[in-house]
Amino acid sequence: MTQQTVWAELVELYEYRVADVRAGGRPRGGMRALGELRARLQGAPLDPALARRLRTADRLYRAYRAAQQAPAETPAAAPEPQAVGTPDPLPPADPAEVRAWAELGGLRWERELRAELEARGREWLAQRGQPALRVLHAAAESAEREARGQSGAVAVPAAGDPLAALDRPSVARDLLHAVAAQLLDPSGGWGRLRAALLALEAEPLRRHADADVLAAHLRAAEREPLAPAARAELVRALRETRPTGPAEDERPLLREAAAEVRRQLEALMQRAPAPRLDPGSALPPGAILYAVTPRAARAAPPDPEEDTLTVHLAGGRAARWRGLHLSWERVGASWQLRVEGPGGQEVALLHPARPAAERVQTLALGPLLPEDAALRLSLSGDYLRLEWLRPPGPGLADLAAQARLVAALLRPEEGYAGLRLARAVAGLLRGAVVDVSALGPSAAARYAAAPPAALLTVARKGAAALHARAARLGPQEWDALLEEAGTGLGLGDRAVRRLRAALLAAQTGVPRSALPMAGGEATLPEDGTFTRLRLPRDPHLVLRAAGTELEVRPALGGLSVQPSRGQEGVLSDLLVLSLPQAQVLLVRALEDIGGAVLSEAE
Numbered sequence: 001m002t003q004q005t006v007w008a009e010l011v012e013l014y015e016y017r018v019a020d021v022r023a024g025g026r027p028r029g030g031m032r033a034l035g036e037l038r039a040r041l042q043g044a045p046l047d048p049a050l051a052r053r054l055r056t057a058d059r060l061y062r063a064y065r066a067a068q069q070a071p072a073e074t075p076a077a078a079p080e081p082q083a084v085g086t087p088d089p090l091p092p093a094d095p096a097e098v099r100a101w102a103e104l105g106g107l108r109w110e111r112e113l114r115a116e117l118e119a120r121g122r123e124w125l126a127q128r129g130q131p132a133l134r135v136l137h138a139a140a141e142s143a144e145r146e147a148r149g150q151s152g153a154v155a156v157p158a159a160g161d162p163l164a165a166l167d168r169p170s171v172a173r174d175l176l177h178a179v180a181a182q183l184l185d186p187s188g189g190w191g192r193l194r195a196a197l198l199a200l201e202a203e204p205l206r207r208h209a210d211a212d213v214l215a216a217h218l219r220a221a222e223r224e225p226l227a228p229a230a231r232a233e234l235v236r237a238l239r240e241t242r243p244t245g246p247a248e249d250e251r252p253l254l255r256e257a258a259a260e261v262r263r264q265l266e267a268l269m270q271r272a273p274a275p276r277l278d279p280g281s282a283l284p285p286g287a288i289l290y291a292v293t294p295r296a297a298r299a300a301p302p303d304p305e306e307d308t309l310t311v312h313l314a315g316g317r318a319a320r321w322r323g324l325h326l327s328w329e330r331v332g333a334s335w336q337l338r339v340e341g342p343g344g345q346e347v348a349l350l351h352p353a354r355p356a357a358e359r360v361q362t363l364a365l366g367p368l369l370p371e372d373a374a375l376r377l378s379l380s381g382d383y384l385r386l387e388w389l390r391p392p393g394p395g396l397a398d399l400a401a402q403a404r405l406v407a408a409l410l411r412p413e414e415g416y417a418g419l420r421l422a423r424a425v426a427g428l429l430r431g432a433v434v435d436v437s438a439l440g441p442s443a444a445a446r447y448a449a450a451p452p453a454a455l456l457t458v459a460r461k462g463a464a465a466l467h468a469r470a471a472r473l474g475p476q477e478w479d480a481l482l483e484e485a486g487t488g489l490g491l492g493d494r495a496v497r498r499l500r501a502a503l504l505a506a507q508t509g510v511p512r513s514a515l516p517m518a519g520g521e522a523t524l525p526e527d528g529t530f531t532r533l534r535l536p537r538d539p540h541l542v543l544r545a546a547g548t549e550l551e552v553r554p555a556l557g558g559l560s561v562q563p564s565r566g567q568e569g570v571l572s573d574l575l576v577l578s579l580p581q582a583q584v585l586l587v588r589a590l591e592d593i594g595g596a597v598l599s600e601a602e
Contacts, residue, residue: 011050015057020188022064093283094292100383101283107360107378109273116268117176121556125172129159131257133166139196140179146192156204156254169555169570190269197262204254290315307388314382341368350379364591372396374590391589399574399587400530400594405463407576407583407598408502415444417495422462424485434488470503530596545597546582
C-alpha cells in the first residue's frame with residue numbers, strides 16, 4: 001500500500017467522522033480522537049485533490065463547532081410590514097402532519113432499501129463461492145462489534161464454511177436484513193459498515209504472523225550466490241515452511257468483492273431521504289385525504305390508476321377507491337379499517353403505538369376482487385398510507401395450471417418420461433422426427449444430474465409451450481401427437497395418459513376462496529385439488545403434505561421450503577417438490593399460496 005493510499009483512507013475516515021458528528025453521533029474514540037486525526041492530516045503531505053477534500057470537510061467541522069458554541073437563542077427579528085393589498089401568506093403546515101408524512105416516507109424507503117438489498121443479494125448468492133456475501137458478513141459483524149465498543153475485526157469466512165452457511169438463501173436473507181438495520185441506524189451504522197468494507201478492501205485476509213519474516217528470507221535467498229537450480233530449491237523449501245493455501249489465492253477476489261459491495265451500497269444510500277424536512281415544503285399539494293393543512297388536502301380519493309392513497313383517519317370516516325369501499329373507526333387507542341369489495345370484506349386493526357415494523361401490514365384482496373391484489377397499510381399516528389400491490393407475474397389460478405403441467409414433466413421415478421415426451425412433441429410440431437438418441441435413457445441421466453433450479457426452469461419452459469400449443473390444436477390432433485411421440489421413445493401408455501390428463505386438469509386452476517392459516521400450520525389434502533392458503537404476517541409456517549412436514553421461511557428470492565427429508569427449494573412463484581410416493585405443488589401470488597399434493601399413481 002503506497003503512502004498516498006494511506007493518506008487517502010485517513011482523509012476519507014475524517015470525512016465520515018465529521019459527517020457522524022454533524023448528524024448527532026459520536027465518533028469512535030470521541031472528539032479527542034477526531035481532533036488528533038485532524039491535526040495529523042493538517043501537517044500531512046497531501047496531493048491537491050486530497051487537500052481540497054480535507055479543506056471541505058474541515059470547513060464543515062469548523063461550522064459545526066461554531067454553531068455549537070453560539071448562543072442558545074437569538075432574538076427574533078421583527079416582521080417586515082406588508083404592503084397594502086398583499087395577500088396573506090399560506091398558513092403553516094400542521095407539525096403532526098409533517099412528522100407523519102416524513103415517517104411514512106421513511107417506512108417506504110426502508111421497504112425499498114430491503115427490496116433493493118434482496119435483489120442484489122440474489123446476484124451475490126449466485127456467485128461461485130459467494131465472495132460478496134462473505135465480505136459483507138465480515139464487515140457487518142465487524143461494524144456490529146464496533147457499535148458495541150468491542151475491538152477486533154471479524155475474519156472473512158472461507159468459501160463453503162458450514163458455520164456461516166452463506167450459500168443458503170434463508171441465511172443470506174437474514175444477513176441482508178441485518179445489513180439493512182445497520183444502514184438505517186441513525187447513530188452512524190452506515191459509516192461503521194463502510195469503514196469495515198474499506199478495511200477489507202485494503203486487507204481482506206489476515207496476514208500470517210510470520211509473513212514479513214518469510215518475505216525477508218525469500219529476498220535473502222534470491223541474493224544468495226547459488227546455481228539457479230539450487231536457488232529454486234532453497235526458495236521452495238522456504239515456502240513449504242508456511243504454505244499459502246487456497247485462501248491466499250482469494251485475496252484479489254475478496255478485495256474486489258469488498259470494493260464492489262461498497263460501491264453498490266453507496267449508490268443505495270445516495271437515495272436515502274433527508275434526515276430533516278423543511279416544514280414549509282414537506283407536504284405536497286393535494287397529498288392527503290382529509291388533511292389538516294389546507295394546501296395538502298385533496299378533495300377526493302385519487303384516480304383509479306393511482307396506486308397510493310394517504311388518509312388522515314381522524315378527519316373523515318369513509319372513502320371509495322379502486323372499486324373498494326373503505327371505512328374506519330376508533331377502537332380504544334387503535335383504528336379498525338374495513339375494506340369491502342364485490343366478493344366480501346376484510347378487516348384490519350391498526351395500532352399507532354406499536355413499533356414501526358408492526359405498523360406496516362399487507363391485506364390480501366384475493367377473496368374480494370376478481371383479480372389477485374393486495375393493500376400494503378402503513379400507519380403513522382392518525383395517518384394511513386395505502387399502496388395497491390399487484391402480482392409481478394401470473395395470478396394464482398394461472399400459476400396452478402402451470403404447476404400441474406410442470407409436475408407431469410418432473411417425474412424422476414419415471415426417468416423424466418414427461419419431459420422427454422414434451423420435447424419430442426415439440427419436435428414433431430416443428431416437422432422434425434423423434435430423436436431417440438437425444439431423448440432416450442441418456443437424457444434421463446442428464447436431467448437427474450442437473451441442479452433442481454435449472455431443471456425447474458427447463459420444465460416451466462416446456463410446460464408453457466405445451467399449454468400454448470394445446471389451445472390451438474384439436475383433441476384428436478393432440479392425441480395423435482402424444483401417441484406418435486410416446487411410441488417413438490418407447491415410453492408406453494402411462495406417460496402419455498399422465499401428460500394428457502395434466503393438460504386437461506391444468507384448465508381447472510385453483511379455487512378463489514381463501515382459508516386462514518391458524519397458528520401458521522396447514523395440511524394439504526392429498527386428492528390433487530389445490531387449496532388456497534393465506535400467508536401469516538410473519539411468513540413462517542409449517543405445511544403437512546404426504547406424510548412430510550414442510551417448513552416455510554423467508555429467503556432470498558421468495559420463501560425457503562425445507563422438507564423434513566429431502567432437498568430445500570425456494571418458492572418465488574412456482575415450485576414442485578418430489579417426495580417419496582408424491583409430488584407437492586406450491587404456487588404464490590402476493591400474500592396467498594396455493595398448494596396441492598399429487599400421489600405417484602395420479
